[in-house]
Amino acid sequence: MPKLPAPPVPAALKAPPPRPGDGNGKATPLDHAAEAGISVVDWVDERTSLSGAARWMMFRKVPKGTNWFYTLGSATMFAFLSQAVTGVFLAMFYKPDPSGGAYESIRHVTNEVFLGQFVRGMHKWGSSVMVILVFLHMGRTFFFGAYKYPRELNWLIGVVLLILTMVMSFTGYLLPFDQRAYWATIVGVNINGTGPLLGPYLSDFLRGGPEFGAVTLSRFYAIHMMLVPGLIAALIGAHLYLVAKLGTTAPPWLKAEKNPELRKAKA
Amino acid sequence: MNKSQKEQYLREYSILKAQGKPFFPYAVAKDALMACVVMACIITLSLVLGAELGSKANPTTTTYVPRPEWYFFFLFELLRVIKPPSLVPLATIGVPTIGMILLFLLPFVDRGPERRPERRPIAMFTGIFVICAMALLTYEGANAGSPTAIEMPTPTAIVQAGGQTLAEFEAGKKVVAQSGCLACHKIGENGNDGPGPNLTHIASRLPRQGIARTLVNPTAPMPSFKNLPPQKFNAVVSFLSQLK
Numbered sequence: 001m002p003k004l005p006a007p008p009v010p011a012a013l014k015a016p017p018p019r020p021g022d023g024n025g026k027a028t029p030l031d032h033a034a035e036a037g038i039s040v041v042d043w044v045d046e047r048t049s050l051s052g053a054a055r056w057m058m059f060r061k062v063p064k065g066t067n068w069f070y071t072l073g074s075a076t077m078f079a080f081l082s083q084a085v086t087g088v089f090l091a092m093f094y095k096p097d098p099s100g101g102a103y104e105s106i107r108h109v110t111n112e113v114f115l116g117q118f119v120r121g122m123h124k125w126g127s128s129v130m131v132i133l134v135f136l137h138m139g140r141t142f143f144f145g146a147y148k149y150p151r152e153l154n155w156l157i158g159v160v161l162l163i164l165t166m167v168m169s170f171t172g173y174l175l176p177f178d179q180r181a182y183w184a185t186i187v188g189v190n191i192n193g194t195g196p197l198l199g200p201y202l203s204d205f206l207r208g209g210p211e212f213g214a215v216t217l218s219r220f221y222a223i224h225m226m227l228v229p230g231l232i233a234a235l236i237g238a239h240l241y242l243v244a245k246l247g248t249t250a251p252p253w254l255k256a257e258k259n260p261e262l263r264k265a266k267a
Numbered sequence: 268m269n270k271s272q273k274e275q276y277l278r279e280y281s282i283l284k285a286q287g288k289p290f291f292p293y294a295v296a297k298d299a300l301m302a303c304v305v306m307a308c309i310i311t312l313s314l315v316l317g318a319e320l321g322s323k324a325n326p327t328t329t330t331y332v333p334r335p336e337w338y339f340f341f342l343f344e345l346l347r348v349i350k351p352p353s354l355v356p357l358a359t360i361g362v363p364t365i366g367m368i369l370l371f372l373l374p375f376v377d378r379g380p381e382r383r384p385e386r387r388p389i390a391m392f393t394g395i396f397v398i399c400a401m402a403l404l405t406y407e408g409a410n411a412g413s414p415t416a417i418e419m420p421t422p423t424a425i426v427q428a429g430g431q432t433l434a435e436f437e438a439g440k441k442v443v444a445q446s447g448c449l450a451c452h453k454i455g456e457n458g459n460d461g462p463g464p465n466l467t468h469i470a471s472r473l474p475r476q477g478i479a480r481t482l483v484n485p486t487a488p489m490p491s492f493k494n495l496p497p498q499k500f501n502a503v504v505s506f507l508s509q510l511k
């Protein structure tokens with residue numbers, strides 16, 4: 001059984017080791033609880049062999065010199081999770097009905113539901129936070145040269161995640177169906193329509209026809225709450241698999257100390 | 268990178284990795300702290316700025332200026348900067364598409380083994396240039412509010428004509444000012460110069476029917492205004508067809 005590494009807490013906060021004679025060798029209720037927890041985990045592991053994967057993910061090493069910039073990726077993922085959770089609550093109230101129901105349901109959430117405005121605000125501002133974090137994370141990987149061999153594929157997955165994040169904010173903007181949402185989205189879809197070759201087809205697809213109509217809102221809703229979040233979740237999985245498989249880059253200015261003696265002396 | 272450079276990198280990386288610390292708990296602790304910061308930011312933003320809801324969407328009036336979410340401002344601003352109509356598709360779809368294609372191609376174009384920022388001048392210059400350009404365009408876009416009034420003096424000919432003509436002119440001026448046209452058009456001293464053409468002398472370029480046709484069936488990105496009530500619509504057309 002490999003030993004867990006000690007958590008990095010200051011010495012003063014560490015629990016003292018048990019003294020001989022403590023508890024007189026009798027198991028306390030806490031010991032029983034720990035025992036039960038371990039046997040549940042063992043039971044699941046015996047049937048799934050998941051512990052190897054968990055160990056592979058959690059106890060891999062990150063290279064030396066890893067700094068705070070390396071937290072931007074997981075921060076983006078956390079913002080995405082926050083969007084997913086707040087989004088589920090909003091979806092419980094939302095009605096994709098352009099003839100007034102959509103606007104009314106958002107008004108109801110904002111003004112009447114307990115903490116409704118708070119959750120809606122979290123979802124709305126969370127989208128800005130997530131966009132900022134995606135860009136910062138991309139900047140980090142760009143300036144650290146992390147898109148180079150062997151991590152090219154992870155960069156490509158990242159670009160797709162960036163596009164999907166922008167699609168999320170574009171489709172989400174229409175859903176409250178107020179004046180701002182409506183007119184900004186009409187202009188946005190028209191802009192898509194000016195694109196070469198695929199442009200007109202893309203805007204017809206988004207509108208669900210040549211006119212901005214009843215289908216448009218449900219189409220945006222389906223894209224916003226099912227299609228794209230599913231894709232993002234799957235791609236984050238692939239992204240993280242590659243991160244664990246290839247390891248995160250070391251900061252580019254670090255040079256490995258080749259001589260084992262020197263390496264020891266430095267450590 | 269050729270084969271030996273790749274092997275060299277992998278060897279070097281495996282040493283650095285061996286000298287590192289386990290992901291759990293060291294990196295996890297940092298990530299968790301960062302997650303708390305992110306959560307605190309989102310909650311603070313939500314509590315301080317709340318979630319506003321404008322008035323209900325109404326295809327027959329646009330009392331709201333069409334404005335995208337702030338992180339799309341740079342695209343909208345790009346439209347304003349790139350004027351000639353033939354280049355509009357380039358600005359709207361071309362620039363973002365090309366940007367995305369370049370991002371996809373980056374790892375295949377820049378294949379050198381060097382990773383230190385100070386030894387990758389081209390990549391660093393391009394990266395910093397793009398960031399500055401996007402920041403500048405976003406800033407300009409955020410400041411390009413659009414006025415909701417037209418301060419153009421009524422031409423003397425119309426004041427003299429009085430009656431129906433004068434009333435329609437004034438009514439049209441008001442509707443145009445309230446309908447978000449100024450977000451994309453300049454009329455007299457008011458409005459943004461672009462992405463749409465300046466309308467101060469539109470009547471000398473376009474006959475009345477032409478203006479009406481444009482409003483019903485415009486070229487993108489201008490939205491169609493065919494759902495305006497006929498009275499308002501006619502007022503707009505009358506107003507614009509007086510702008511010689």
Ligand code: HEM
Nearest residue numbers: 070073074076077138141146155158159161162243248249
């Ligand atoms: C939904 C958006 C995204 C999520 C949740 C995400 C998540 C992550 C996480 C957790 C890591 C681990 C290392 C770190 O945190 O820096 C990572 C690494 C990486 N990401 Fe992302 N990412 C996203 C978007 C992007 C984008 C837009 C790009 C670039 C186009 C990108 C490129 C990379 C690369 C190249 C690595 C490897 C970095 C290294 O090995 O040092 N990712 N990502």
